[in-house]
Amino acid sequence: MNEFALIDLIKAECALQRADVRIGNGDDAAAVAIPDGHELLVCTDTLVAGRHFPMDTRPEDIGWKSLAVNLSDLAAMGATPAFALLALCLPSADSDWVRAFARGFADLARLHDVALIGGDTSRGPLTITVTALGFAPHGRALKRSGARPGDTIVVCGDIGLAAAGLHHLTTMPERSRDGLDDSKSSMQRWLDALNRPTPQIEQGLLLRHYATSAIDISDGLAADLGHVLRQSGVGADIQLPSIPGFEALSQSFGADLAIRWVLCGGDDYVLLATLSPDRFDEARAAFQRSGVMLTPIGNVTAAPGLRVHDIRGSALALDKAGWDHFA
Numbered sequence: 001m002n003e004f005a006l007i008d009l010i011k012a013e014c015a016l017q018r019a020d021v022r023i024g025n026g027d028d029a030a031a032v033a034i035p036d037g038h039e040l041l042v043c044t045d046t047l048v049a050g051r052h053f054p055m056d057t058r059p060e061d062i063g064w065k066s067l068a069v070n071l072s073d074l075a076a077m078g079a080t081p082a083f084a085l086l087a088l089c090l091p092s093a094d095s096d097w098v099r100a101f102a103r104g105f106a107d108l109a110r111l112h113d114v115a116l117i118g119g120d121t122s123r124g125p126l127t128i129t130v131t132a133l134g135f136a137p138h139g140r141a142l143k144r145s146g147a148r149p150g151d152t153i154v155v156c157g158d159i160g161l162a163a164a165g166l167h168h169l170t171t172m173p174e175r176s177r178d179g180l181d182d183s184k185s186s187m188q189r190w191l192d193a194l195n196r197p198t199p200q201i202e203q204g205l206l207l208r209h210y211a212t213s214a215i216d217i218s219d220g221l222a223a224d225l226g227h228v229l230r231q232s233g234v235g236a237d238i239q240l241p242s243i244p245g246f247e248a249l250s251q252s253f254g255a256d257l258a259i260r261w262v263l264c265g266g267d268d269y270v271l272l273a274t275l276s277p278d279r280f281d282e283a284r285a286a287f288q289r290s291g292v293m294l295t296p297i298g299n300v301t302a303a304p305g306l307r308v309h310d311i312r313g314s315a316l317a318l319d320k321a322g323w324d325h326f327a
């Protein structure tokens with residue numbers, strides 16, 4: 001199969017049309033209309049085989065995830081996704097692989113009415129770069145830099161599950177990976193968190209009404225909250241036992257792994273935000289109606305730095321290997 005047949009295959013799988021695409025996929029560049037009073041938000045993320053996902057990840061999952069990580073960035077800005085571009089670097093012209101990949105990508109694109117308006121295809125080590133575009137009302141996009149001392153820090157879902165999924169894949173023998181497909185076990189939940197992250201678009205739109213800052217957790221809670229704190233010129237205290245997912249992971253894997261995964265695991269694609277404490281009850285009720293729990297995990301402080309407290313209130317320290325108890 002040649003390059004153009006592969007492109008046609010991708011276009012056929014991702015055939016979603018939008019009225020605001022004025023010049024669509026197939027020309028030298030696409031042209032899109034921006035709604036009055038809105039800004040265009042643009043982000044891009046690359047997934048490299050063996051680095052961002054295990055080499056034997058199913059192509060459907062790689063397709064889904066390559067779009068999901070980008071939609072998650074738009075969600076963190078409070079944007080409504082609209083368009084995507086797909087730059088694919090493929091080791092070979094494997095049409096079955098490309099069809100399955102495009103199907104996973106299209107499954108998520110359809111859920112959020114995202115049109116594939118262009119891309120690039122070349123030969124090389126398996127690498128996927130997606131660019132996502134979306135809209136937010138003028139001046140209303142959420143940023144990392146708005147956190148204020150006294151704000152409550154919230155997360156919009158369980159943390160550390162994807163890291164548990166990756167741990168499961170790298171420690172379980174090949175044979176026991178199969179047979180999980182139809183089970184609703186915890187393991188399947190962890191693997192789904194790793195392979196099929198859900199970008200929190202609706203939650204990002206809700207946060208636009210309440211949050212002073214927001215970010216999606218992709219590199220681990222500690223690192224990503226750290227970005228918010230630095231860019232806002234503030235610090236924070238957070239309570240480890242309040243982090244949703246921590247207790248369950250502790251029970252299954254012990255506290256040391258659970259601490260590492262909820263603070264440093266990454267690949268969560270859960271939104272973290274700060275908001276004034278007097279908006280919290282209203283925000284939580286709105287989130288409940290959207291079927292997602294908004295969980296407070298700590299507070300923003302004027303004093304810089306991130307302090308993580310365990311169940312007894314003692315602080316944990318960051319060492320080279322990750323977060324650990326003070327000796």
Ligand code: ADP
Pocket residue numbers: 007010011024025026027028029086087088116117118119120121
């Ligand atoms: P050019 O040589 O002008 O860059 P290409 O031959 O690379 O154009 O691509 C032809 C058309 O197909 C373009 O509209 C491009 O956006 C689209 N395209 C190429 N690769 C992909 C892809 N992987 N996914 C979606 N669209 C693609």
Ligand code: MG
Pocket residue numbers: 027028
């Ligand atoms: Mg051209």
